[in-house]
Amino acid sequence: MQKLFTTLVGLLWLLSFGTIAQNFTLKGQIINQATQLPIEGAIVRTTPNGYAITNSLGEFSISKLTSAEVQVQVSHIGYQKYEAKVKTNQTLKIALPVAMVQLDEVEVHPENAHQQQTISSIDLQLRPINNSQEVLRSVPGLFIGQHAGGGKAEQIFLRGFDLDHGTDIRLTVDGMPVNMVSHAHGQGYADLHFVIPELIERVDFKKGPYYADKGNFTTAGWVDFRTRNVLDKNFVKVEAGQFNTYRAVGAFNLLGQKAKERNESMYVGGEYSYSDSYFDSPQHFRRVNAVTKYNRQFSSKSQLTLTASTFWSKWNHSGQIPDRAVDAGQISFYGAIDDTEGGETSRTNLNAQLVTQLGNGVLKNQLFYSNYNFLLFSNFTFFKEDPVNGDQIKQHENRNLWGGNTSYSLEHGNGASSNIGIDYRQDFVNNLELSRTVNRTFVSDSLKYGKVMEQNLGFYYDYTMRLSERLTANVGLRYDMFWNRYNNFLSDSSKYTLKANASILSPKFNLYYTPNNRLQLYLNTGKGFHSNDTRVVVATQGREILPAAYGSDLGVVWKPFSKLLLNMSAWYLWLDQEFVYVGDEAVVEPSGKTRRMGLDFSLRYQITDWLYADMDWNIAKPRALGVNELQAFLPLAPTRTSTGGLNVRTQNGWSGSLRYRYMADRPANDDNTIIAKGYFVNDMQVNYQYKAYNFGLSIQNLANVRWKETQFATESQLKNETEPVNEIHFTAGTPFFAKLSVGISF
Template sequence: MKKYLLSLLFLLVSLSVFAHLGNISGVVYDQSTNLPLKGVNVQLTNQGKATVSNDLGQYRFEDLVASKYKIELSHVSFSAEIIEITVVDNQTSFVKTSLSNANIELSEVVISSGRAHDQQLISSMDIKLRPITNSQEILRMVPGLFIGQHAGGGKAEQIFLRGFDLDHGTDIRLTVDGMPVNMVSHAHGQGYADLHFVIPELVKGVDFKKGPYNAEKGNFTTAGWVDFRTKDALDHSFVKLEAGQYDSYRAVAGIDLLGQRGRDKNQSAYIASEYSFTNSYFDNPQHFNRLNIVGKYHGHIGANTNLTLTGSTFYSKWNHSGQIPDRAYESGQIGFFGSIDPSEGGETSRTNFNAQFVTVTSNNFVIKNQAFYSNYNFELYSNFTFFLKDSINGDQIRQKEKRNLYGYNGSISKETYLGKTRWTTTLGAQFRHDLTNGTELSHTKDRSLTLERYQLGDVNELNAGLYADELVQVTDQFTVNAGVRIDYFHNQYKDLLAQPVNTKHASDAIVSPKLNFYYTFNPRLQLYLNSGKGFHSNDTRVVVPQGGKQILPGAYGSDLGIILKPFPKMLINAAAWYLWLQQEFVYVGDAGVIEPSGKSKRQGIDVSVRYQLTNILYADVDISSAKPRAIGEAAGMNYLPLAPLFSSTGGLSLQMKNGINGSLRYRYMANRPANEDNSIVAKGYVVNDLQLNYTKTKYNLGLSVQNILNTKWKETQFATESRLKNETAPVEEIHFTPGTPFFARLSWTLFF
């Protein structure tokens, strides 16, 4: 009886305590735009409680004892804020905070268990401080990622990351505001990802993660993923004019359509446009033209619902000098910036519509819906082998396609507490449907005469995916993330060259589990273990003829890493990683296509260091090493061509209160095998760039210099067998595209 009375007394006391608990509900805004600010770290001082603001800038703490609390809010490139609030029994205390833009202070960066799965991001401040000529170059800010252009600036760049020659996107997933950039079963190669439709001045930030560890990310997420986020609002309208060497000109303008009237209603709308022209540094003038137009609306359509509408169109046309064989340059037949086939070039366009809805219900469910559409056109003329196949007309090829892309992304998530354990549950669905018309590979001459069609057909490819993700903050230090996704593919190819014309189908599905652990010892130290399975889909034109075999080869990876702040103004992120692929891709230079090959493995170490030397001077360095190998091949014959072995980037960034800011950068790529037995080597390089700005309230003056030491370097290199006009036998050796020489540009920007 006594034990029963004690239990009853304990229960009554417990109920009494819980009956007198209160809550804190808050929302964070960007002071310059008065729009909600996502991803803000929010901590209750000395309480061991932390969270992150959602898409509507909202956060919440529940079951708090009545008392006074201090709330610390921090976000990269914003001033940190500390506010006090009193929690009252049985009530929810509401707080509204605005954060202002500020110089980056590494001392304010907190290693948070509340956002353990999302520690790596690139802020708009990084983008402003580094020399960038187009949005594709923003990719270079991802630690360890290198790009190389080999078609005059109009073609998507070649990408390298974590021991991968990713070609134009075979094993990295690229998105813009959640809309896919990679093109499946593309005329030039699987996963082709052209980011040139993005205006760099409109990029707000870039989220990224290496490895296949996020359940939300599907196809191509093996080496990692990168998501560009464009601005929801302009701080002010602007006009920017640039002029540089080699007949290079660029004009950009962005007009704020709603102004303060819109900000007062938490709404924004703008229109922006970009035009670029250059003849570039090649002996053969490039006549490069690019036009971008974009419009965006963002605002509340309900008390807890945001709507974002984006429309854009892009067009580009250019000539390019192609790849140069070493022997042609070394013999003096052509100059370093010359060409064998000066008629190479291309034309491409893309028009996008993107609608995003975010709703937070009264029960704190976050519901996201996104629908998108792209109309895409591509035509490229290349000549990789010159006169190897056709000694009279040459080997020029045309790759061409017209595409419509439809898609949907949706998710629902809920954050709940069971005791002190915080659970964030997310369920999502994704869909994309690609329809191409006349995907073509043809033998051509002088970009005008079609000699023979090698391939001509229509691709119909559907990808539907479901995923579930659970992020559990077990204690104040320990976080577990588990997820799984299921993807279904249906591939159809209509061969227009077959007699009679025939249509074949193939389909397959793949399950990709993820499991990640994070232990945050304190705001200065976190250990993590990531593991997961990802995949890249194979080209419809490859899998359909072979009866649907190897449509979705898997990739299995793991990262063991540490995030460390040994000093208040130093941040270190290091990881040892391993990745195994069920199937590799091989680039076939003489045909200009991608072919599937065998298994491969990669392992390596990544190290990133950020150090604030003074209040105005920042240093950074990224080092990546990798050992990529083909599995099942004899030792010495198992190298993966062009896969990077060692690379490093870094530099100094300056931000002075008088408006002077800029950066001095370097990037280094070591020698690497160009073929399977390493008998042909792609030479490494070191290149330095400079960006210097003078920024005032109403204007900005800028100087950008690429390759300030005028280094002679080879930006892209391939081991290719080719034959020149007067040669009797083919030769296999390095074929390269020369890198940018000293290239200076001046810019003037007016804000109004």
């Protein structure tokens, strides 16, 4: 009996000890040592048995610890690792200094697997963005092409898509939408030139429609650019290069040290660019950017960010020229058939974001407004439609858009978390016009002229759970509703409003298996969509206006040894029937069902402490469904692409890179009888930092190859021709182009 009593007492004591041991907790906040701003996504581990990931306010909480004293380790790509022994049941504040990326410190971890941004975090540290084109090229596998003198939004290619100017990729800046719905030139038109590259702090991206908080246009993927909340140093930089190219950029803190002590900051930045470019007809390209940003941390529980920016650009361009005119010597490789093409655009933005700790979760609220104007003159067919005056067209619009995002993220413990949110956007597009013009002045024929009002309301919820120590699952659901209105000013009944509504439900499911800190297997699945132009929507009475995209990725993230990181995935994407509004012709074309499948491969390798190598290789097989196999090719869809290079960053001030980009030949029409020729181009950059000064040399197209940046199979007719000809029309790529820069920070 006594033995039984002793045993029971012992068990009770053990249970009591176990209960007491579970009461140890550790809380804290991780901040950037230089800016004093919170660091989101830092990994916090305790030995024994604890881990957490910092939220948007840099905070973490680890409970159920089994010891009153633990070893704490904090890590984040681009920051110096922190390690210390601390007492539990207290709140820490840890400041991490910025440090050079060391690949042996990068781990593959199961915590927050669905939101990891390993590749983008490494790339941005090693390859800082120095011009507007590099903003988009930072996404592995993404290619861009400019064919309007530098002022028009770039044409985008990704995962077997010719995305035009953004139809199947969602682009945002600080959470504010960049894509323009029902745009004068094309659906999803995304002009990022209002972003000053030197002020970009982070580039987040993912491929595929697998994220519940990403709505319209998220089929091939999404990219979110985050600009600096705080300017650690003032800076001024001037650049000068060939082809009468100049640029000046600078940013300055507006508040003093006392404001910094109360966690308040404000800066202003500006940029001016000019270039005649390398074409025979000078482009007279001009761009002006200005931005101001205010940030205030009211406490560790709340942060307010206010941004105001404005952008203006004007240019001439040479457009796309036909092969036959160059082959016959009628014009040079850099010439023009109609050099009166050009454009002017502007955008003014207001963006307010408030992040607040609410209970055990984080509440994010955002409001944004943009005033946007667009005017473009183009000529794609020359004299096919009008043999006398030519076929120049004018595309024009004035737009106001506003909206907001609200989300609440909650940590449930044991690796579980949830996120619930609502998005709203409303566009008012006035003077939406497509007209035939002569020399930019005389309007010979009005093809389309009207007004659009479009609304989008979206709800989403996703839940991430740790099924085991190594297996994580994420499930999500999104529901979007659209309301479209169109007034046709060319109709006798212009006061009559055409209307159509639609909605779509998009489920997501993702699995991540992480057996150790060097290997992770993942399966992403989901449904996405992109909306169609309002003029299409009302023309089809709302039928089939939100075509679904069904995708899946099966991949692996692997560190075979400490200095090498690999990411490989096999992917599949199926798109439902859709109607496409061709803005250049004011016609509606059904595109049918399509299927894309392919392989993506990324490599990041630290050869030495100062030398890094990277390579991305992408293979895609895009095809139309329901048609003859010989006519199932998707025009201009990329099939094989690759980018890569060597990046240098030393302790004595030298940095630079030698990079390449390659795009293989691809079909330019649906039966592959016209080929868009591929290219291989090298770029180089060298920088030297001496105290507060920075000197730089950048060279585009180092080998001075002749290449075609954008290509189209177009039926056109020249002035001296009696019949139209269907062949490749192209915009010449940059020849050897050197540019010097000098900067100072203070």
